[in-house]
Amino acid sequence: MAARIQDVAKAAGVSTATVSRVINRHPSVSDSTRKKVLEAIEKLNYIPNHGGRMLRKQETKTILVLVPDIRNSFYANILYGMDPIMTEYQYNLIIASTYSDLVRERNLINLLKQKLADGMILLASVLDEAELRELDEMYHLVQLCEFNQGTTLTHVSIDNYQAAYEAVAHLISRGHRRIGFLSSNNSFLSTKLREAAYRQALRDHSITPDENLILRGTYSFESGRIGANILMNTVNPPTAIFCISDVVAAGAIQALYRLNLRTPDDVAVCGFDDIDMASQLTPPLTTVAQPLEMLGTMAAKILIDKIAGKEVKRSTVLQHQLMIRGTT
Incomplete structure (x- = not known):
């Protein structure tokens, strides 16, 4: 026969209400009492009836x-x-x-x-x-x-504006003034903030944003690949690309490789998120790490x-x- 809450209470020398409080992690139970109850639960292999509690408390x-x-x-x-x-x-x-x-x-x-x-x-x-x-x-x-x-x-x-600003400022500090942005066509606040930060970072360093260098697609690898191809086939292509996500950045890096362009020697790339593959790429991806x-x-x-x-x-x-x- 399965153990009941009454059996646990008897074994621990406490009331059933105390056992219930231990099960529900109530802070009023002393450490010594909690230990006795937990030991009794383990010894009796007692399984709390959460179903009844759910019904009572909805x-x-x-x-x-x-x-x-x-x-x-x-x-x-x-x-x-x-x-x-x-x-x-x-x-x-x-x-x-x-x-x-x-x-x-x-x-x-x-x-x-x-x-x-x-x-x-x-x-x-x-x-x-x-x-x-x-x-x-x-x-x-x-x-x-x-x-x-x-x-x-x-x-x-996170603070998407500050994070994107730091990423673009980093590219500028490396000497880049033609910086492309592979963004997204969604209406997420993070997308708006990252684009606003991209533009402001350029302006703060006396660089006029070039609308031809801003492309909006999706968060996909394919979008990054297509976007990088378009950017690199413009009349005055960028020397760096800031990407809305790491997946997009990975697509961009593949496109650059197929165009016989070296990263970062010919074109630098920065992603966003720091998902697992970011550090596994060759070369490893510079990116904004979200926790x-x-x-x-x-x-x-x-x-x-x-x-x-x-x-x-x-x-x-x-x-x-x-x-x-x-x-x-």
């Missing part, structure tokens, strides 16, 4: 995470960072790709509305501010990496705190780092 111990595309290693690293917090607080994840499709995103959010999740983390949502604010009034939300400028919603990110795992960890911790009714900061900005490697 909890699911599940968090919904929506990402644009789970195949992208950028998001995979962030999700990996959520795992330790979820394990610590005994939460499960429902992870789904929205592919930046508004209808699909709204359909997935129905899981939250149907009380199949206690809260939601949104990476690069395509919902507008008004719709997000309405959801936030009814449910627990955290926006991660992407958010609306001036939003009052809880969000976690991907920590972004996931912080978003998960903040959401769990919100679910628990704790006060949280509206905005959490983590530190980036310019990783100077072989491509510049």
